[in-house]
Amino acid sequence: MLSREHLVCKIPVTHPRYASLMTRERIVEGVEKGITSLNGMIAQGRGEAFDYLIGERTIDDAMYATRAAVALLILAERPVISVNGNTAALMPEDMVKFSRKAGIPLEVNLFYRTEKRVRKIIGHLEEHGAVEVLGAEHNCMIPCLDHERAKTSSKGIFSADVVLVPLEDGDRCETLVKMGKKVICVDLNPISRTSRMATISIVDNVVRVIPNMSNLYDEMCGLSRPELEKLVESFDNQDNLKKTLLYIGKRMNELNIEGNFMDYS
Ligand code: PTJ
Numbered sequence: 001m002l003s004r005e006h007l008v009c010k011i012p013v014t015h016p017r018y019a020s021l022m023t024r025e026r027i028v029e030g031v032e033k034g035i036t037s038l039n040g041m042i043a044q045g046r047g048e049a050f051d052y053l054i055g056e057r058t059i060d061d062a063m064y065a066t067r068a069a070v071a072l073l074i075l076a077e078r079p080v081i082s083v084n085g086n087t088a089a090l091m092p093e094d095m096v097k098f099s100r101k102a103g104i105p106l107e108v109n110l111f112y113r114t115e116k117r118v119r120k121i122i123g124h125l126e127e128h129g130a131v132e133v134l135g136a137e138h139n140c141m142i143p144c145l146d147h148e149r150a151k152t153s154s155k156g157i158f159s160a161d162v163v164l165v166p167l168e169d170g171d172r173c174e175t176l177v178k179m180g181k182k183v184i185c186v187d188l189n190p191i192s193r194t195s196r197m198a199t200i201s202i203v204d205n206v207v208r209v210i211p212n213m214s215n216l217y218d219e220m221c222g223l224s225r226p227e228l229e230k231l232v233e234s235f236d237n238q239d240n241l242k243k244t245l246l247y248i249g250k251r252m253n254e255l256n257i258e259g260n261f262m263d264y265s
Contacts, residue, residue, distance in 0.1 A: 034117060035085055080162075097129075201237055
């Protein structure tokens with residue numbers, strides 16, 4: 001049988017889906033290293049399906065949400081970025097770079113939590129330049145949440161005012177909001193509970209979102225407090241999700257009517 005490494009070498013750079021296939025490889029490698037859960041592969045597949053619907057690019061509505069999210073992060077007093085097994089495998093460099101640039105701590109917080117996986121993810125982020133990663137010590141429990149994501153650090157998610165949660169599950173998102181926190185989620189599925197519950201939902205692939213956030217941060221950290229507040233206050237999550245759904249519907253119609261779907265492989 002061919003080794004997986006051999007199969008990877010067989011994906012030519014010229015393949016029309018090269019970037020997507022290589023992203024998939026990162027998830028597979030994450031599973032092999034013990035960073036990503038097996039379920040992470042299913043989540044990635046679901047994400048890819050939605051990414052197809054938006055054309056595998058950052059649409060205007062997503063950029064608008066990303067801008068509001070960056071404004072919220074700059075205004076926050078105690079922001080935190082929650083890291084799971086998928087994001088750690090997909091783009092550790094970008095997560096660490098953005099965290100360090102914006103001075104926002106990273107906390108490993110897992111749905112399929114094992115202490116071994118938490119330690120591995122922390123080590124992996126440190127290898128990519130993270131100085132301090134929270135999550136090994138989970139001394140506070142999020143109330144009314146029966147799963148492992150309830151385990152948080154008193155220095156991180158538990159006391160945060162703004163939490164950035166890429167690939168979150170809906171009930172924790174809802175609970176964090178009930179606790180009075182502002183939640184920024186990244187989820188390619190615009191109709192997920194997470195997207196509907198979050199304060200700001202970014203319907204885009206996390207591999208594009210974090211670099212976008214990093215660039216916007218450079219551009220926006222010079223804005224005044226009132227300017228940043230205006231960006232946050234004028235953002236309406238439900239309205240933006242509706243626009244995203246309309247965009248997808250329109251795009252599907254156009255592909256269908258013009259027969260262009262044949263070109264989209
Ligand atoms: O590492 P753990 O144990 O914390 O587990 C992480 C996963 C992602 C496996 C866990 O949180 C999970 O099962 O998530 P769900 O409920 O499958 O939700 C994942 C959501 O993220 C889905 O709505 C996907 O569409 C979306 N998604 C998947 N990949 C991406 C994505 N959104 C943005 N970018 C992606 N690359």
